[in-house]
Each structure stands twice: as structure tokens, then as C-alpha cells.
Amino acid sequence: MSNIELYFAKASTFSQRTRVVVLEKRIDFTPIEIDLQNKPEGFTRISRYGKVPAIKHGDIEIYESAIINEYLEEVFPEPPLLPQTPGEKAIARIWIDYANTRLVPAFSKFLRSKETNEQEQGRREFTEALLYIEEEGLGKLSGSGSYWLGDKFSLVDISFYPWFERLPLLTHFRKFTLPTETPRLQKWWNVVRDRESIRAVANPESYYLERFAKILGEPAVVGGAQK
Numbered sequence: 001m002s003n004i005e006l007y008f009a010k011a012s013t014f015s016q017r018t019r020v021v022v023l024e025k026r027i028d029f030t031p032i033e034i035d036l037q038n039k040p041e042g043f044t045r046i047s048r049y050g051k052v053p054a055i056k057h058g059d060i061e062i063y064e065s066a067i068i069n070e071y072l073e074e075v076f077p078e079p080p081l082l083p084q085t086p087g088e089k090a091i092a093r094i095w096i097d098y099a100n101t102r103l104v105p106a107f108s109k110f111l112r113s114k115e116t117n118e119q120e121q122g123r124r125e126f127t128e129a130l131l132y133i134e135e136e137g138l139g140k141l142s143g144s145g146s147y148w149l150g151d152k153f154s155l156v157d158i159s160f161y162p163w164f165e166r167l168p169l170l171t172h173f174r175k176f177t178l179p180t181e182t183p184r185l186q187k188w189w190n191v192v193r194d195r196e197s198i199r200a201v202a203n204p205e206s207y208y209l210e211r212f213a214k215i216l217g218e219p220a221v222v223g224g225a226q227k
């Protein structure tokens with residue numbers, strides 16, 4: 001029995017990253033669901049930023065999904081979720097950084113901004129990120145494999161995928177669909193979304209739509225008609 005406690009929230013993109021890692025590595029863990037509107041006393045002692053995911057492994061407390069996932073990769077190396085050579089590992093980390101610093105902020109700006117100009121800027125930045133991924137990421141790294149780095153599913157796939165699971169939010173609230181110039185990305189997502197670990201932590205589309213209709217205070221729009 002492992003002594004890992006995994007603090008997560010069901011709706012949390014970042015938590016999904018770590019939940020997938022523990023499933024892929026078949027690590028025994030105790031899931032502890034956190035109500036982010038009403039964080040339990042003691043949680044911020046474990047996760048100093050007050051965010052999920054966080055883990056407690058014996059005396060060690062770790063937060064920040066990318067750091068947790070690298071820790072789990074070191075402590076539970078099988079099956080590997082990062083390439084083995086320093087150069088390839090560095091490339092994988094550059095893409096994980098790209099998810100964190102480019103794709104995720106652009107997605108959030110596009111979906112969450114109330115102000116039209118800012119929303120449009122989010123749309124442009126998100127589209128640019130997708131086209132960049134198509135050419136510079138999948139176009140150069142995946143080869144004939146199904147995943148970002150080729151044949152092997154990795155922390156890169158895991159770091160990006162939660163935002164693709166939420167694409168229906170952009171379709172319904174922002175009338176956005178993946179550009180036709182992204183065939184590799186669409187193929188990648190169709191393979192990734194079907195993986196057992198990803199399906200195990202997925203939420204239904206209706207869950208996201210209802211949640212964001214409340215968060216945004218906007219009705220979901222399908223093909224211009226109100227839903």
C-alpha cells in the first residue's frame with residue numbers, strides 16, 4: 001500500500017495531469033477531493049499556493065502539477081513518461097513549459113475574458129499556439145507515432161490534454177473549432193482521448209457546459225442558437 005495522498009478537484013485541469021500520471025504508473029494512492037470554494041483547514045499547509053493538485057508522500061509535500069509529475073517520474077520510473085536522454089528530456093520540458101506559459105493562458109483569456117478585445121486577443125493567441133504545435137511540435141517530433149514525442153505516451157501529452165477535453169467550451173461559448181490546418185493535432189487528440197487513463201478521469205461535456213454557464217454568466221450557444 002502506497003502512502004501517497006493525492007489532493008485534487010474533479011473539475012481541475014491541473015489535477016487531471018497528476019491523476020493520469022498515477023494511473024499510468026499504477027501507483028497506489030489515496031484520493032482526497034478538495035472543495036476549492038471551501039478549502040479544508042490544513043490544506044494550505046500542504047499546498048502553499050492553496051491550489052490543486054498536491055501530494056503528500058510520507059513527509060514530503062509537493063504542489064505544482066509539473067513538479068509533482070517529475071517527482072513521480074523519478075520515484076516511480078516505470079513505465080517512463082519522459083525520454084531517457086538529457087537532450088530529449090529537455091525538449092519534452094520545453095513543450096511542457098509551452099503548455100504552461102502559452103497554450104493555457106491563451107485558452108483562459110479566450111474563454112474567460114468578458115471584454116471583447118481581450119477575448120479576440122485570446123482567440124488569436126490560442127489559434128497561433130495551435131498552429132505552432134501543429135508544425136513545430138507534432139510536425140517535427142511525433143513522426144509516424146500517435147503521440148507528441150512519437151510512439152510513447154509522455155508527460156507532454158499529459159500536460160496538454162486537459163485543455164483539449166474542454167474544447168467544447170470554446171465551441172459553445174466562443175463558436176470556435178479546431179482550425180482545418182491542424183490535422184495532426186486532431187489525430188493526436190482522437191488517440192489521446194481514447195486512452196484508458198484519460199477516460200478514467202474525464203468529465204462529460206455537459207458537466208463543463210453547465211459549470212461554465214454559471215462561471216461565465218453566459219448561456220451556451222450552439223450554432224448561434226441558445227441551448
Ligand SMILES: N[C@@H](CCC(=O)N[C@@H](CS)C(=O)NCC(=O)O)C(=O)O
Binds near residue numbers: 012013036
Ligand atoms: N500552476 C499550478 C496551477 C494549479 C491551479 O491553478 N489549480 C486550480 C484548479 S485547476 C486551483 O487549485 N485553484 C484554486 C485556487 O486558486 O484557489 C499547477 O500546475 O499545479
